[in-house]
Structure formats: C-alpha cells, structure tokens
Amino acid sequence: MVKKDVEKLLKKVQKPARYTGGELNSVVKDKNNVKLRYAFCFPDNYEIGMSHLGMKILYSLVNAREDAWCERVFAPWEDMEALMRENDVKLYALESGDALSEFDLVGFTLQYELSYTNVLNMLDLSGIPVLKKDRTNLAPIVIAGGPCVCNPEPMVDFIDIFLPGEGEDVTNELIDLLIEHKEKGSTRLEFLREAAKIEGVYVPEFYNVYYNEDGTIKSVENIETAPQRVKKRIVSDLDKAHYPKDFVVPLIDVVQDRTVGEVFRGCIRGCRFCQAGFIYRPIREKSPETINEQCRSISDATGYDEISLCSLSTSDYTNIEKLIPMLFDWALKENINVSLPSLRVDNFSDELMEELKKVRRSGLTFAPEAGTQRLRDAINKNVTEEEVLRTALKAFDGGWTSVKLYFMMGLPTETLDDIKGICDLAQKVVDTFYRNPNKPKGKGVQVSVSCASFVPKPFTPFQWEPQDTADMLIEKQKVLLSSTTSKKIVISYHQSDTSVLEGVLARGDRRLGEVIYKAWQKGCKFDSWDEFFDFSKWTEAFNECNLTTEFYANRRREYDEILPWDIMDYGIRKEFLVDENKKAHESVTTPHCRIKCSACGANKLNGGKCDARN
Amino acid sequence: MPEIKKWAMEVRMSFEKTGMAKFISHLDTVRCITRAMKRANVPVWFTEGFNPHAFLTFAMPLSLGFESLCETVDFRLLEEVDLNELAERLDKALPVDITVKEIYVYETLPNDIRWAEYKIVFNNPDELLLERANSVLSSDEIIVLKKSKKGRNKVEKEVNIKEHIKSFELTEDNGKLVLNTVLSSGPSININPMLLIGALVKDTETDEQDVDIIKVQSFTENMEIFK
Numbered sequence A: 001m002v003k004k005d006v007e008k009l010l011k012k013v014q015k016p017a018r019y020t021g022g023e024l025n026s027v028v029k030d031k032n033n034v035k036l037r038y039a040f041c042f043p044d045n046y047e048i049g050m051s052h053l054g055m056k057i058l059y060s061l062v063n064a065r066e067d068a069w070c071e072r073v074f075a076p077w078e079d080m081e082a083l084m085r086e087n088d089v090k091l092y093a094l095e096s097g098d099a100l101s102e103f104d105l106v107g108f109t110l111q112y113e114l115s116y117t118n119v120l121n122m123l124d125l126s127g128i129p130v131l132k133k134d135r136t137n138l139a140p141i142v143i144a145g146g147p148c149v150c151n152p153e154p155m156v157d158f159i160d161i162f163l164p165g166e167g168e169d170v171t172n173e174l175i176d177l178l179i180e181h182k183e184k185g186s187t188r189l190e191f192l193r194e195a196a197k198i199e200g201v202y203v204p205e206f207y208n209v210y211y212n213e214d215g216t217i218k219s220v221e222n223i224e225t226a227p228q229r230v231k232k233r234i235v236s237d238l239d240k241a242h243y244p245k246d247f248v249v250p251l252i253d254v255v256q257d258r259t260v261g262e263v264f265r266g267c268i269r270g271c272r273f274c275q276a277g278f279i280y281r282p283i284r285e286k287s288p289e290t291i292n293e294q295c296r297s298i299s300d301a302t303g304y305d306e307i308s309l310c311s312l313s314t315s316d317y318t319n320i321e322k323l324i325p326m327l328f329d330w331a332l333k334e335n336i337n338v339s340l341p342s343l344r345v346d347n348f349s350d351e352l353m354e355e356l357k358k359v360r361r362s363g364l365t366f367a368p369e370a371g372t373q374r375l376r377d378a379i380n381k382n383v384t385e386e387e388v389l390r391t392a393l394k395a396f397d398g399g400w401t402s403v404k405l406y407f408m409m410g411l412p413t414e415t416l417d418d419i420k421g422i423c424d425l426a427q428k429v430v431d432t433f434y435r436n437p438n439k440p441k442g443k444g445v446q447v448s449v450s451c452a453s454f455v456p457k458p459f460t461p462f463q464w465e466p467q468d469t470a471d472m473l474i475e476k477q478k479v480l481l482s483s484t485t486s487k488k489i490v491i492s493y494h495q496s497d498t499s500v501l502e503g504v505l506a507r508g509d510r511r512l513g514e515v516i517y518k519a520w521q522k523g524c525k526f527d528s529w530d531e532f533f534d535f536s537k538w539t540e541a542f543n544e545c546n547l548t549t550e551f552y553a554n555r556r557r558e559y560d561e562i563l564p565w566d567i568m569d570y571g572i573r574k575e576f577l578v579d580e581n582k583k584a585h586e587s588v589t590t591p592h593c594r595i596k597c598s599a600c601g602a603n604k605l606n607g608g609k610c611d612a613r614n
Numbered sequence B: 001m002p003e004i005k006k007w008a009m010e011v012r013m014s015f016e017k018t019g020m021a022k023f024i025s026h027l028d029t030v031r032c033i034t035r036a037m038k039r040a041n042v043p044v045w046f047t048e049g050f051n052p053h054a055f056l057t058f059a060m061p062l063s064l065g066f067e068s069l070c071e072t073v074d075f076r077l078l079e080e081v082d083l084n085e086l087a088e089r090l091d092k093a094l095p096v097d098i099t100v101k102e103i104y105v106y107e108t109l110p111n112d113i114r115w116a117e118y119k120i121v122f123n124n125p126d127e128l129l130l131e132r133a134n135s136v137l138s139s140d141e142i143i144v145l146k147k148s149k150k151g152r153n154k155v156e157k158e159v160n161i162k163e164h165i166k167s168f169e170l171t172e173d174n175g176k177l178v179l180n181t182v183l184s185s186g187p188s189i190n191i192n193p194m195l196l197i198g199a200l201v202k203d204t205e206t207d208e209q210d211v212d213i214i215k216v217q218s219f220t221e222n223m224e225i226f227k
C-alpha cells in the first residue's frame, strides 16, 4: 500500500513497480491485529532481493504466525533515494507503506560484504539512528542474519543482534521474546540480556575486544549474559522445516523469477576456497517426495514456467536420479521447464544427460576453478582434466556448442604456470570439440573462460592466507590474456578493487565499523555495482581511521592468532581447518564426505548426524 | 514436447488496469497475465515450436503510468468452457489492481481501433492552465515535437496534432483541472496524450508529471465502442 506522497514520486522514477508492493501472494495483515511487526530488509535493489530464497522462507515463516506480520524492504535505487530525501519520504515496507521506524524488528540479510554500506543507508533513509549506540528504545531492534554473519565484527556498530546459522527456529524464539518484553514494557538492555541467553543469538555489545600493539586481537571478554562463543543454529530435519507454499510473484523482471526447490543444505565436497562449503555443514537432505511436493505447490500458486533446484552442488544429491523424473512427470505436461544449475563435471551420468536433453538447452558450465592439477589438488577441487574433457565430449555429443569454464585467480600457492594452465585447459576443450566426429554440423565452438579473484574467507582452510594484492592480480591477468590467441576462447575477469574491499570486510574486526561509517558518509553505497563502486572514497576512509587494507587482506595470519570470528562457533573444528591448510600447501587432497568423513566437527550441531554418511 | 493441439475457442478478455497497476509496464503485464492463466488453470493454447508460450494478443500496449478501463487481450482456448466462470477464476489469479471485466467471443479486431478517449486530471494546475488549455485546444494548429526513429537515429519532428483530436472538454473539479478528450489511437496512428499534455502545460508552472491519465474507452472509425 503506497501512500499518496510516494505515488507522486513513482511517476518520476525508473521501474516504479519496484516500490509499489501489491504483488501476487504478498501478505497484507491488519496491523492492529498483530503483536509484532517485522521488516525484512534486503540491502540491495528489488530485482536482486526478490530473487533470494532465504528471504522467501523467512517471510513465509513469520507470516504463518497469527501474531506477527513480516513485510519486505529493499534498497531504493539512486533516483528514488534522491526523490525520497528531497521530499522527506521515509523508507517504507512494501506491504503496508509504513516507515521502518514503526516496526519492532528490522532484520537485514547479509549475503555479501559489499552490501554493508546499503544497510547503513537504509537505516538512515528510515529515520532509524544508524549507530546502535544512538538507539535507546526497545523497538526497533535491528538484527542481521545470512552467511556474512559468520564474521559480523565489522558491522557490530550498526546491528543489535546477529543470528548466525539458519534463521528458522531462532527467529520464532526471538519474536516470542520480544513480544513478551514489549508487553512487560522492558528496556532495550533488559531485552538484550534475555536475548543473549538464546542459543544462536549474538549480542555484540556484550563483548569487549582488546588489541595488541600490532593491531591483532589480544583477548575477547564476554560480559552480562553472553556466552563465550555463540553457536550457530541449524534446522535438524529439512522435511519438517518450514518451506513456503507460494512465492511473492514480482511484477517486474527480477534476477531469479521461478520456482525454487531447495534440495539439501551443506556440501560434501570440501573445496578449500569455498566458504559456503563449510559454513552450511553438516549435510542435511530433503526427501525427493518433499521437494517434488514443494515445487508443485509453488508452481501452482505462482504460475511460474520454470523450476530450478537450489543447493550448493545439486547433482550430489543422493536421490537426484529419482527426483528429476518425478518433477518431469508433471512439469513437462504443463510446459514447465526444469533447470539444474551448478552441475558438477564428475557425476554427470548418461541417464541424467538424457533427461536434460528433454528440456531447453541452456549453456553448459563447468567450474574447474584452477588451471593445473597441482593447484586443483591444493584447493581440493577434485576434478581431473580427463573428467572435464570427457564430460565436454559428452556434452558436444548431446548438441551443446558453447561451454563456460569458471576459474579463480589469486589462489594460495598459485604460480604463473597455473595461470597459463587455464588457457591450456580451455584449448583442450576446443580441441575436443573439433576431434569429435559427432559434432553438430556447420557449427563452431565457443569456450568462455570466466575468472574471478579469490578472496580468503573465514571458516575455510584459507582463512589465514594472504590475499593477492591488486597489482599481483593485474600481472596475472596480463599473463592470462597473453596465453591464448584462439578466437574460440573468450576470456573475462572480475575487477580487482572490489575483491580487495570484499576481502578486508570478510576478515575484518570491529575497528572497521568506523571505516564503513565514514565510507557511507562519503557517499559509498551499492558497492557491488560497478557504476557505484568508488574505491578512492574507501581509501580515504581507511586513511582517516589510520587503518590499512593490507593489514586485513594481504597479511599471513599465524594459526594461533585470535581471529575476529573466533567468537562464532560454526561447528567446524579449528584443528580440522589447520590440517586442511597444511594439506593445501602440500597439494594433498581430502576425499569428499561421502567417501570418508574427515571429522570436521559439524555433525555435533545435529546430534552427531550428517547426511553425507548414511 | 507436448503434443500440438488445435484450439476450440477464440476469446477476448476485457480488463481494467488501475491504481498501482499503472506502474506495471506492458511487457510485465503480458507476463503477469500469462502467469495468472497458469495459476487459474486456463486451458490456453500455446504456440508451437522450440519455446512454446501462451499466445496472447493485446489490442494496444498501454504506456507506463497510465490507468485504463478498457484493456483487452485475445487468446485461444483448447476446450469449450464457461466464460463467466473463467473470468471469475482469472480475476482471482491477478493482482488486485488488474480487474477482469468480461471474457467473450469477439467480432472486432484490434486493427479496427481508431480513437481512444482519455480522462486527464491535472492534480495541481497552475492558475493559467485552464485559459491556456482552452486557447491551445481551440486553435487551428497544435504543434508538438514527436520523437521517432529514423533508422538508427532518434529524430524529433514537429507535427500538427489538431486533426487527431476528435473532441475535448475541460472542467474544473475541486482545484483540479480535468480534460476529457478523444485522440487518434490504433495501429496506424497513435497520439500519446503526453504529447498533448506537454503542449498544454508549456509556458505554465504546471508539473506535467503530476497528472493522472486514464484511458476510458476505445472506438472504431465510426465511433462505435470497440469491444
């Protein structure tokens, strides 16, 4: 429900439907009939936020309660923000049109580090004090969840409560508690004291951090009711966990606009560079029946003509060969397309291939991640060149003519030989195409090589590693470009300054709060967007705070250094990560979890259970 | 691949697009209605080929920001169904501000549209606007700048839209100025009311964005209501 003063602005902005609400399946309640109002904020634009599965799950979960109403909020685009500031219109939630300051809980999802300044900007646009120390009332309480919460320290100045891990259960517990304290008329501090007692609730103001002279952390002290370490929450049984029966159907084109079936959580692979592969452990699978039924319900309720299965490595799902025919059985009849992203090269069976041929052909993508076997072993990407080529051949047989290969640059232990190896591998894929007698007639092949810069992340075996500097990466990019002359190979790579900032924020400590605040004051927002990203402003902010990006990004940390994220307990044992780091430097692989459990420790979060091994 | 079927009925749905739905672009409206058909289990005929999609024909795309009481979309049904019940079902499957009026077997074609009536409300008119509007609308020539494409280049050319204004009526309503006017509309010549609005507010202080535009009715050559 957009208010009249907003409607006037909408006539002057691009894509006004970003700001209207009123989409199909959006939930409108009577605010007088609920005890708690929750504004779920995605710190990026509508198109990106509306594509996010976690938001859909929590929106539906909270709205399933009679006593609470969850609404959606996205970061307004530049044109809308300017008009809002000019006309003193406060940031509002799409369902009610009410300003965020009227809510009890304002929750942000922190999906990527480069969205942090948008959190500040959205609070400011709402008229909520950006710094948590300036917020004195019980409501609104500003909370945050999402993968970046595994190291929330850079954001502690702005957020009251972080919820590490999966939000389903703890959100409900927190809502119950806040309702109770609202009714009691408690103070903010009284509420926070009780909140900190809930497992999986991190109240940063109950921790004092002390530093050594060199800027590393000396000690961390927990005060009040706070535990020494905060253990992340997980949902134990995904078949019983809440899943939406419908999705809000956007009126404009968004990034992901389709039925999404969540297949499992966690990942069996243990690629050493991949944070998601560690922070979502242990593995928990959903039954094919549940997934099928959930996809059916959402497709019926939305009218979507596409289903995608979403998990870290979907084809590792034990029942994939059972699930796909189940979905195809009804979906094809109704002209619904089933797409399977992130398929892995190494378990692409003939049967799966046949099923895939039935649906529209999208591009085929592989992620070898590194150019040589030695480096692939070091990062534990257990894919061999032979497997890549064999699958490519299979794909070419199946009629595919374009292949996308994903790589990373700046990986620990990487040398220029590894960079050249990227082009060698791409060339071998091209050769495979031309050697294939069954290749589609009259067609050429195109191999796109996409190179991202590696950013070391917390809770991975590479959390101690120095990140390549921008100069080092530029040098490597030059080598990469000069390593091939083939017109069949197209190379693209990621800009490097954003990865520097991403790396700094990912492994940063509390002192970065001031840097983020200053950068935002200088106008930084939408940092993940090339058209907005301005590294010079960030550099100024670092200088003003007497901090350097090198300290956070390019320094090798000792195994025994106290890390800012040691406060968080994600179930992964540090000794396991140290072992994995050592093995990386020796280019020794670790078998994936289905072959052998490496005792990462995460199964303890689920009473010793881990679906990788059953 | 689903088997290819022959359709049983060709029907037209008339609908209103009001309120916040004015901010849904034409392309997004097409997708929105396609999905509503799926949700409502409408046995709609799909095009054949590699990328089958529901076959929908809209009479005239409506500009972003306009409301309309007279939108239509034609489609084919695979089986004979109760059209009233179908209309109800589809209406429920659409966002609140898109309202199904009727589904019926049609006799006219979108090409028959020649005129359209608009209600244009200036929410905050400048005191000069009424007088200026009257004199502009009554003059023999109304020259506006029309943007068009010549090959790759965008060009602006001056056109006289006088002959494309069939009728007009200006009334004042609670401090607002309301213009009811019938303009050329249809596949061959289509006058966007924004052009006329631009000509009317020129040299006044009226904000041409602070205007509500409602398409009320479409007509054929002989001024019969297009249905």
Ligand code: SF4
Pocket: A268, A281, A282, A283, A593, A594, A596, A597, A598, A599, A600, A601, A602, A603, A610, A611, A612, A613
């Ligand atoms: S508990 Fe064992 S099997 Fe499960 S994720 Fe950890 S290492 Fe893998």
